[in-house]
Amino acid sequence: MTAPFAQTSPTVAQICAYYNEIRSRPRRVTWIEVPFADGIYRFTLRLAQIEELERTLGYIGRDGARIPIGIGAIFARLAKGRAFLSNGEPDWSALGEAEALASEIAIRDSIEVIRLGLIGGNRAIVNGVESGVTPQRALQLIDAYIVGQPVEDAWHYAFAIVGALIFGVEPPAESIKDEG
Numbered sequence: 001m002t003a004p005f006a007q008t009s010p011t012v013a014q015i016c017a018y019y020n021e022i023r024s025r026p027r028r029v030t031w032i033e034v035p036f037a038d039g040i041y042r043f044t045l046r047l048a049q050i051e052e053l054e055r056t057l058g059y060i061g062r063d064g065a066r067i068p069i070g071i072g073a074i075f076a077r078l079a080k081g082r083a084f085l086s087n088g089e090p091d092w093s094a095l096g097e098a099e100a101l102a103s104e105i106a107i108r109d110s111i112e113v114i115r116l117g118l119i120g121g122n123r124a125i126v127n128g129v130e131s132g133v134t135p136q137r138a139l140q141l142i143d144a145y146i147v148g149q150p151v152e153d154a155w156h157y158a159f160a161i162v163g164a165l166i167f168g169v170e171p172p173a174e175s176i177k178d179e180g
Helices: 012-024 047-056 071-079 097-102 107-121 135-145 151-167
Strands: 031-036 039-044 123-126 129-131
Touching (some): 031 151, 039 107, 039 151, 047 107, 071 107, 071 151, 107 151
Antiparallel strands (some): 031 039
């Protein structure tokens, strides 16, 4: 007698219903544009930045080769210790010592996410002037506004950047205006 087989795969009808639900959702974007440093910056993780992030934050194998870690695992590290509402949204109002103590914050995770997000976003509005963000400028911003500051600040940015990539966010009606 054979053991009963448990089917865990969705049916074709379930797959179609899921994809129809996805198509019916309001449009979402995978970037954020927020006040940061000396202006308003767009943070986007495009494929090139995701691949670099996965390599950079990966592990060193026994043979000395770097083993990439998936973007989902990076998000899990950033999300650990965060409070979430029952609908899966982050509970930004409940952040405090308890969340930070339950986390495994790694400043390198946060710095690399922010740096690569700045490069991928490639948009800054400083004193009303729009410009791009070069890799060199991203490093300058990290050195001036992240290094030496409370780790929690960088953690918030990194979590929001990768969260936008994973879940998408409602696009803003218009870009945030720099008041400078």
